[in-house]
Amino acid sequence: EAGVAQSPRYKIIEKRQSVAFWCNPISGHATLYWYQQILGQGPKLLIQFQNNGVVDDSQLPKDRFSAERLKGVDSTLKIQPAKLEDSAVYLCASSPAGKNYGYTFGSGTRLTVV
Amino acid sequence: QKEVEQNSGPLSVPEGAIASLNCTYSDRVSQSFFWYRQYSGKSPELIMSIYSNGDKEDGRFTAQLNKASQYVSLLIRDSQPSDSATYLCAVPPGAGSYQLTFGKGTKLSVIP
Numbered sequence: 001e002a003g004v005a006q007s008p009r010y011k012i013i014e015k016r017q018s019v020a021f022w023c024n025p026i027s028g029h030a031t032l033y034w035y036q037q038i039l040g041q042g043p044k045l046l047i048q049f050q051n052n053g054v055v056d057d058s059q060l061p062k063d064r065f066s067a068e069r070l071k072g073v074d075s076t077l078k079i080q081p082a083k084l085e086d087s088a089v090y091l092c093a094s095s096p097a098g099k100n101y102g103y104t105f106g107s108g109t110r111l112t113v114v
Numbered sequence: 115q116k117e118v119e120q121n122s123g124p125l126s127v128p129e130g131a132i133a134s135l136n137c138t139y140s141d142r143v144s145q146s147f148f149w150y151r152q153y154s155g156k157s158p159e160l161i162m163s164i165y166s167n168g169d170k171e172d173g174r175f176t177a178q179l180n181k182a183s184q185y186v187s188l189l190i191r192d193s194q195p196s197d198s199a200t201y202l203c204a205v206p207p208g209a210g211s212y213q214l215t216f217g218k219g220t221k222l223s224v225i226p
Binding site for chain 2: 031033034040042043044045048052055056059089091095098100101102103104105106108
């Protein structure tokens, strides 16, 4: 089966600019996650979707970050305006609904804010 | 905030030795536990899962779980240079949760 697709792979922007990341989960996976991984740290959950509804966005900095999952498939994560501390890898992962067998990550988007 | 603690390392072992990676977690009701491997510049890859107390073996990898001590470990036998990576422990933050909380990871270096 095809894996989790993410784009772009790399992005460099100036602070205060906006940026968007895209994720296409594994076909049939109802649950989608966005994680932020800062260099030297473990991934940190930003938001969890179940189909097109938000399950948990408690760690999403809502003053600058937003995410949506239209039609319960693809998802976009947006940052506006970006800060230097947003430099990180943004990882998307998906899993089947109602199962906890771990999940599969996409290749990630490496964001550098200068 | 549920905690997952790992020694950040680096842990260096000679080729052919056993590498032992440890993880403790704070939520007593967690029911499933995962180990991910992350090569430099790559995304995490699931390598082991364990749900019951005791040992689970898969090739050169053995996961060990002790729920009473809130402790999970990963043993890598006959370590190879290709095992050099960061190993992330991941635990759901409570029973019935499908999201995962990750530790900071332990960086393993296998010396030829």
